[in-house]
Amino acid sequence: MPQPGEPLGKLGFLTIGTFSPDDPRPGHEYLLAEIELAEELGFDSVWLRHRHLQHGVSSPVTLLAAASQRTSRIEFGTAVTPLGWENPLRYAEDLSTLDVLSGGRMNPGLSVGPPGHFDEVKASLYPDTADAEDFTYTRVSRLLSLLRGEPASTFSGTQGIEVFSDHVQPHSPGLVDRVWYGAASDRSAIWAGEQGLNLLTSSVVRVGEDEEPDFAAIQSRTIRAYRGALADDRPGRVSQGLVVIPTDTATAEQKAKYTAYVEGRTPRTSSPQGPGRLLFARDILGTSEEVAEALYAHAAFREVSEVVFALPFGFEHEDYVQILTDMATRLGPALGWSRAA
Incomplete structure (x- = not known):
């Protein structure tokens, strides 16, 4: 429970990554460079959010596999993977492969429910099984059992010159203990606790x-x-993921951009939005001293010892370099955090 004078344990950041649809490579390369910078700055973790059929990271596992070969220490996570888009068996293989490649640095963050815009996408995603797919907690349970190394097939042994296993390969012991669940309601949080999962909270509650x-x-x-x-x-473990924008070394132009961004998003923080009655947290903008003061006054921040601050969407690479640098060199120390070795 961080209080002034009580150190924050772990500092991470979350991003969706952005790119131009006409030339997507530079955006992906910028994101990889930001992850490398974060490791140099001592961040404990970087988390990617899925953006299916948008101009953001659609395949975090693929991008993090690339990042695993450019870094050696920083931990990786997804915040969160909507499992309605994934086949648990195939996703277990991808996660295990990434965990092996990264030396045990992967933290899968998960959520359940039908894919967004499901009626529009189901003909491509599940052309033959849309009405039969189970988008409940059962999908998470299937993935967990596979990550634990429980049987995925009734067959194992040698067939001709090929050897088959009855469980997911490669198997990465310990990965299942690093699974997180993204919960915006008490019900989901209680379920996550009952399953022994870690808890990701974000800038949205019900x-x-x-x-x-x-x-x-x-x-x-x-x-x-x-x-x-x-x-x-x-x-x-519990992590909080508010949108935080320190401005210590920002230029006047950057400060004006950040202020306009926050002001444009503020109206949705005053009342619940949509049929799901979602309430968004107000973005925290200011010097690191001002941001730290606002966090210490936040009741939920005082319940955690880890944070995964969300980067604002749609900014330029130079903006993210400034924000990440201020987070690690000014805001982190203001919260009592010590950079990773």
Whole structure:
């Protein structure tokens, strides 16, 4: 529970990556360069968010595999992988391969539910099985069993000159203990705790029909509900993922851009949005001293010892270099964090 004078344990960042549809390579290369920079700055982790059929990272595992060959220490994560887009068996193979390549640095973050715009995409994604697919917690349970090394096939042995295993290959021991669940409601957080998963919180919560739309109070209650559901032998890591923009070394032009960005997103923070009654946290903009003060006043921040600060969307590479550098060299120390060796 960070308080002034109490050190933050781990500092990470989250990004969606952006690129031009006409020339996608530079955007992907910039993101790889940002991950390399983050390792140099001492960040503990980098997390990628999926952007299917958009101009953001559609395949975090592929990009992180490339990053694993350019880095040696920084941990990787997905925040989060919507499992409705994935086949658990095939995804288990991808995650295990990445974990082996990276030397055990992968932290899969997951969520469930139908894919976004499912009616429009199901003919391509599940042309023959759309009505039969299970998008509930069962999909996570299937993935967990496969990561644990439980049987994926009833056949194993030698056929001709080929050898077959009955479980996912490569198997990466310990990967299943680094799985996180992205929860925006008490129900999901309690389920994650009961399964022994780690908990990712973000800048979005669900507001009950008769509930006061107080983001920090709702999120802190969700974190406590998660911890209450954990088995005694599970430590249960919890991370918070607010959008944070330190401006210490930003130019006047950058500050004006950041301010306009925050102001454009602020109206959605005053009341629940849409039929899901989603409430968004206000982005935190200012000097590292100002940001640290706002975080220490945030009830949910005081419940965690790890953060994965989300980078704002759609900025330039130079903006992300400034923000990441200020996070690691100014904001982190203001929160008592010490950079990784």
